[in-house]
Amino acid sequence: MGKLTVKQLDNLTKPGRYGDGAGLWFQVRRPDASSKTRDAEPARSWLFRYTKQGKQRALGLGPYPLVGLADARRAASDAARAVLAGGDPIAERRAREAEAKRQDDAKMTFDGVLKLYLAAHQHTWKNAKHRQQWVNTVQSYAFPVFGAWPVQNVDIGAIMKVIEPLWTGKTETASRLRGRIETVLDCATARGWRTGENPARWQGHMENLLPRRVDVAKVEHHAALPWAEMGAFMAELCKLTGTGPLALQFVILTAARTGEVIGARWSEIDMAAATWTIPAERMKAKREHRVPLSDAALTVLRVMLPSRPENGDGFVFPGRKASTGLSDMSLTAVLKRMGHGELTVHGFRSTFRQYVGDRTTVAREVAEAALAHTLKDKTEAAYARNDLFDRRRKLMEAWAAFCATVEAPAGTVVPIREAA
Numbered sequence: 563m564g565k566l567t568v569k570q571l572d573n574l575t576k577p578g579r580y581g582d583g584a585g586l587w588f589q590v591r592r593p594d595a596s597s598k599t600r601d602a603e604p605a606r607s608w609l610f611r612y613t614k615q616g617k618q619r620a621l622g623l624g625p626y627p628l629v630g631l632a633d634a635r636r637a638a639s640d641a642a643r644a645v646l647a648g649g650d651p652i653a654e655r656r657a658r659e660a661e662a663k664r665q666d667d668a669k670m671t672f673d674g675v676l677k678l679y680l681a682a683h684q685h686t687w688k689n690a691k692h693r694q695q696w697v698n699t700v701q702s703y704a705f706p707v708f709g710a711w712p713v714q715n716v717d718i719g720a721i722m723k724v725i726e727p728l729w730t731g732k733t734e735t736a737s738r739l740r741g742r743i744e745t746v747l748d749c750a751t752a753r754g755w756r757t758g759e760n761p762a763r764w765q766g767h768m769e770n771l772l773p774r775r776v777d778v779a780k781v782e783h784h785a786a787l788p789w790a791e792m793g794a795f796m797a798e799l800c801k802l803t804g805t806g807p808l809a810l811q812f813v814i815l816t817a818a819r820t821g822e823v824i825g826a827r828w829s830e831i832d833m834a835a836a837t838w839t840i841p842a843e844r845m846k847a848k849r850e851h852r853v854p855l856s857d858a859a860l861t862v863l864r865v866m867l868p869s870r871p872e873n874g875d876g877f878v879f880p881g882r883k884a885s886t887g888l889s890d891m892s893l894t895a896v897l898k899r900m901g902h903g904e905l906t907v908h909g910f911r912s913t914f915r916q917y918v919g920d921r922t923t924v925a926r927e928v929a930e931a932a933l934a935h936t937l938k939d940k941t942e943a944a945y946a947r948n949d950l951f952d953r954r955r956k957l958m959e960a961w962a963a964f965c966a967t968v969e970a971p972a973g974t975v976v977p978i979r980e981a982a
């Protein structure tokens with residue numbers, strides 16, 4: 563060593579390698595081609611070159627002038643002694659880096675992975691409330707047991723300690739919790755923070771440790787109004803004023819989900835074509851859904867038109883602030899005001915489906931399409947590739963007419979509104 567001086571190093575700008583001796587080289591490279599600065603300085607760094615098992619190898623010692631001449635010579639001397647002792651400086655460096663990564667990975671906790679997963683998937687949830695429900699379930703039940711554990715250490719014993727006590731009493735909650743734990747652990751595996759099978763996996767694993775959901779949980783359906791009482795209910799609902807009652811009418815007349823209605827925007831509505839197009843990102847099945855609007859549904863929209871923002875968009879059923887949609891609790895409050903607190907808003911979809919099955923001859927696939935249900939039968943789904951829009955329009959007009967008619971006990975009918 564000793565061929566180079568600091569003064570020489572400061573003046574070397576021509577690309578190439580300059581030897582200092584004993585395997586130490588000073589390397590000058592052209593500026594990065596992506597650099598936007600014409601006068602960008604060349605990249606300069608240190609290399610230690612040596613031979614191992616007949617192959618030439620080069621160990622980077624750092625950039626200049628961050629690593630000065632004296633430091634580079636000391637590092638090269640250390641590397642030369644390691645080679646002389648039979649070692650391999652590059653392999654040893656990689657081993658140190660791998661061990662450091664292993665130690666860092668061992669510090670990654672389950673709750674830490676959850677935070678990273680939430681940040682990466684912040685647009686996955688339809689709304690902030692759904693995201694918070696997802697998080698709360700994991701934090702409430704899993705965190706007290708293994709939230710602070712290194713994620714690699716979360717095993718089936720810890721998961722069973724969380725899931726098993728809930729399985730018979732809160733089966734739906736336990737099932738969702740298991741799936742969310744599985745998702746967090748999959749995320750950790752994908753990032754390299756854990757290895758092996760996912761202990762929260764159901765198929766072929768936890769299904770052998772817990773009884774089937776159908777064997778321990780009684781299916782609870784959303785409380786629904788009998789379809790024969792629909793006319794009387796709508797007559798009572800139409801007497802109420804305000805955004806909440808109008809939104810509830812729209813839910814019933816379109817057979818849509820609550821979230822789809824309270825999130826509806828004027829840009830989705832085509833009054834002339836009497837069509838409401840719900841974008842895929844707001845649908846449960848993540849597919850765009852067209853809703854034919856009956857005359858009664860259009861009447862509701864005309865009542866809401868004065869609240870439409872000047873820019874032409876905005877929520878159809880705004881909340882207290884125009885920038886936010888109506889809350890789902892507002893619709894539940896309407897039911898309570900009417901003395902029907904036992905009912906659920908979602909239950910009106912069941913009322914519609916029962917009406918179609920009991921009172922009409924409409925084909926099943928048309929009714930399922932009206933509810934935006936995904937057909938599980940592959941053969942049936944193949945025949946229903948289109949959205950059966952024209953047939954659904956006739957169905958929704960018939961449904962609106964039925965909702966506008968009060969059926970008297972004696973069999974007579976009393977219309978509650980004239981056809982629009």
